[in-house]
Amino acid sequence: xxxxxxxxxxxxxxxxxxxxxxxxxxxxxxxxxxxxxxxxxxxxxxxxxxxxxxxxxxxxxxxxxxxxxxxxxxxxxxxxxxxxxxxxxxxxxxxxxxxxxxxxxxxxxxxxxxxxxxxxxxxxxxxxxxxxxxxxxxxxxxxxxxxxxxxxxxxxxxxxxxx
Numbered sequence: 001x002x003x004x005x006x007x008x009x010x011x012x013x014x015x016x017x018x019x020x021x022x023x024x025x026x027x028x029x030x031x032x033x034x035x036x037x038x039x040x041x042x043x044x045x046x047x048x049x050x051x052x053x054x055x056x057x058x059x060x061x062x063x064x065x066x067x068x069x070x071x072x073x074x075x076x077x078x079x080x081x082x083x084x085x086x087x088x089x090x091x092x093x094x095x096x097x098x099x100x101x102x103x104x105x106x107x108x109x110x111x112x113x114x115x116x117x118x119x120x121x122x123x124x125x126x127x128x129x130x131x132x133x134x135x136x137x138x139x140x141x142x143x144x145x146x147x148x149x150x151x152x153x154x155x156x157x158x159x160x161x162x163x
Contacts, residue, residue, distance in 0.1 A: 005036075007032075008039055015158075023091065029147045034052070064087065095125070099123075102142075117133055
């Protein structure tokens with residue numbers, strides 16, 4: 001299995017080189033995305049903060065997303081992932097916001113998404129959102145896939161921004 005430091009090294013180098021900052025909000029990856037970016041020495045140069053949001057209570061308290069803000073959308077969807085990325089970026093005043101929301105397993109979520117489903121979004125000079133479907137009920141394996149794909153999406157957006 002990949003190490004946390006290996007997972008975060010490339011994005012950390014880009015953030016440091018460009019003097020850019022990052023905030024992260026994640027759910028079903030359980031903190032692996034945050035940990036990957038903090039594991040790299042020098043993280044205080046680019047990492048302003050992050051959170052694991054697992055409930056509506058956490059969502060409102062940590063990033064200020066209320067039920068009214070979610071009108072017409074549900075958790076574990078691309079629109080919600082994008083809202084979450086934008087909100088965590090705005091709350092911490094960072095160059096980039098990265099968000100993940102989904103169902104790691106072994107069962108799906110209450111919205112009907114199967115285990116292995118997640119949506120990941122990036123907010124910043126370039127924005128993007130993807131849906132991941134692993135087809136697996138293996139909780140930890142899904143968490144690692146979600147973390148890897150989130151970091152990869154951020155790197156891709158950063159390279160596109162080229163600023």
